[in-house]
Amino acid sequence: MSNQFSWSQNWYPISPLSYLDASVPTPVTVLGKKLVIWQNKKQQWVVMDDQCPHKLAQLSLGRIEDDGTLMCRHHGWCFNAEGNCTKIPMLEEEARKTACNSSRSQVTVYPTQVKQGLLWVWPDDKTTAFEDCQLKEPAIIPECGLDVTATDWHLLEVPVGYIVSVESSFDPSHAQFLHEGLAGFAPEKAIPITSFKTVGEISAESGFTLKHSGYNIFNKDMEATRQFNPPCCNTTIYRYPNGNMMLAQLYFIPTEPGRCRYISKFITSMNFSQNNFILDRLPQKLKTGFQHLSTYQLSDQDLMVMHAQETLQASLEKPWHKSYFLPAKADIGIITFRQWLDQFAGGKPAWKNVQEKLYQPLTEEQLYERWHRHTKYCPSCRASVDFLGKVETYSRYSIIIFSVLTLLLLLLPISSKLAILSTIIAIVSVLFSFFSDHLHHGFMSGLPKHGLPIRKLYDR
Numbered sequence: 001m002s003n004q005f006s007w008s009q010n011w012y013p014i015s016p017l018s019y020l021d022a023s024v025p026t027p028v029t030v031l032g033k034k035l036v037i038w039q040n041k042k043q044q045w046v047v048m049d050d051q052c053p054h055k056l057a058q059l060s061l062g063r064i065e066d067d068g069t070l071m072c073r074h075h076g077w078c079f080n081a082e083g084n085c086t087k088i089p090m091l092e093e094e095a096r097k098t099a100c101n102s103s104r105s106q107v108t109v110y111p112t113q114v115k116q117g118l119l120w121v122w123p124d125d126k127t128t129a130f131e132d133c134q135l136k137e138p139a140i141i142p143e144c145g146l147d148v149t150a151t152d153w154h155l156l157e158v159p160v161g162y163i164v165s166v167e168s169s170f171d172p173s174h175a176q177f178l179h180e181g182l183a184g185f186a187p188e189k190a191i192p193i194t195s196f197k198t199v200g201e202i203s204a205e206s207g208f209t210l211k212h213s214g215y216n217i218f219n220k221d222m223e224a225t226r227q228f229n230p231p232c233c234n235t236t237i238y239r240y241p242n243g244n245m246m247l248a249q250l251y252f253i254p255t256e257p258g259r260c261r262y263i264s265k266f267i268t269s270m271n272f273s274q275n276n277f278i279l280d281r282l283p284q285k286l287k288t289g290f291q292h293l294s295t296y297q298l299s300d301q302d303l304m305v306m307h308a309q310e311t312l313q314a315s316l317e318k319p320w321h322k323s324y325f326l327p328a329k330a331d332i333g334i335i336t337f338r339q340w341l342d343q344f345a346g347g348k349p350a351w352k353n354v355q356e357k358l359y360q361p362l363t364e365e366q367l368y369e370r371w372h373r374h375t376k377y378c379p380s381c382r383a384s385v386d387f388l389g390k391v392e393t394y395s396r397y398s399i400i401i402f403s404v405l406t407l408l409l410l411l412l413p414i415s416s417k418l419a420i421l422s423t424i425i426a427i428v429s430v431l432f433s434f435f436s437d438h439l440h441h442g443f444m445s446g447l448p449k450h451g452l453p454i455r456k457l458y459d460r
Contacts, residue, residue: 005204007350008124011138016153027060029255032354036060040081041068047121048109083109139229156262160306162254169234170333196332204344254349289384314359368446388440395433402426
């Protein structure tokens with residue numbers, strides 16, 4: 001087995017199946033490589049380079065034809081699931097056959113598979129890729145006694161990089177401080193981690209496993225296991241003395257320098273579900289969308305710190321072990337991941353066709369925007385945005401209609417009760433318009449729509 005990790009010769013989860021629309025092509029980036037996801041007539045998921053060999057137009061801008069091929073929107077070239085060109089509208093039959101048989105008209109296709117509700121890709125363009133991928137299995141949720149289908153997958157694409165993202169997932173002690181005010185986290189509830197150690201060997205292919213004790217007064221007696229399965233999986237399991245368990249399956253897919261795709265799932269044997277009178281009566285997609293809307297606070301807190309961290313690291317131009325001071329046992333996870341990265345993986349992802357640039361600080365508008373982070377990918381959040389847009393439109397029509405009706409009723413010798421009723425409906429319509437607009441904005445940005453454009457992340 002090689003002592004060096006190959007970034008391209010591995011399985012990467014690129015999307016939950018529930019986030020994919022089989023009727024349209026979907027763009028995705030892995031290791032700087034622009035890819036397109038689409039489904040052919042046999043309902044097979046295909047992943048290929050997102051560029052037409054004709055003039056390099058993005059194939060993800062095209063459409064899926066009735067015959068199951070992917071058509072380039074620019075000039076109508078079509079490609080099958082093997083990446084072969086099947087149609088060039090501007091050529092006559094003989095010339096078309098010659099051009100379609102040329103290797104220059106072909107698009108590179110990558111191995112894929114579906115496991116545990118995720119679409120996986122092997123982003124290696126070697127001619128042996130389809131044979132090589134048979135030698136490895138994706139890093140899926142291990143058998144641990146929990147129902148892996150109990151919760152849905154969640155996807156984010158964030159404006160911070162792979163290294164700082166994975167590093168944060170092996171740094172549990174930050175939660176009490178960075179996430180103060182959420183889920184019971186508070187600095188005064190923190191306790192020192194008394195045990196944090198590696199279990200077994202650290203290797204290029206198998207990664208490493210860590211075990212540590214609790215870090216707050218609520219989980220002080222639990223035992224945590226954090227397993228890193230390269231290139232992007234952190235499986236964390238908390239086991240409590242009373243037999244309860246919590247599992248976090250976290251994937252950090254390096255998309256391009258300064259950006260990372262998160263796919264996550266949280267499962268527990270404990271019952272944390274809460275009834276909500278309004279949410280419980282909504283269609284499932286709307287319910288899920290509004291639930292997602294309530295989770296941004298924690299994500300924004302993470303982004304705030306990680307972005308600042310990346311900006312400082314870029315300006316210092318020092319290796320991590322000279323920039324960081326890590327004296328506590330709680331820092332063992334950070335050190336272990338960084339050592340694995342340096343020893344086996346070249347210190348960073350091996351980007352394809354991407355030139356790393358000097359890290360540029362983001363504005364708050366860029367850091368806390370939500371459309372490109374989650375909403376545009378999530379079918380539930382898109383459905384919620386569409387629903388809120390319709391509510392806002394109908395509410396505005398209602399405001400106009402019932403305001404005019406109220407005025408007419410006041411001018412005419414008709415019962416004042418009708419005028420009062422019309423006024424109430426107009427006022428309710430104003431409220432519906434305001435709240436739907438407010439919620440709609442929440443799916444687009446974390447910054448307030450009115451007043452100072454400052455993201456408030458803490459009460460104090």
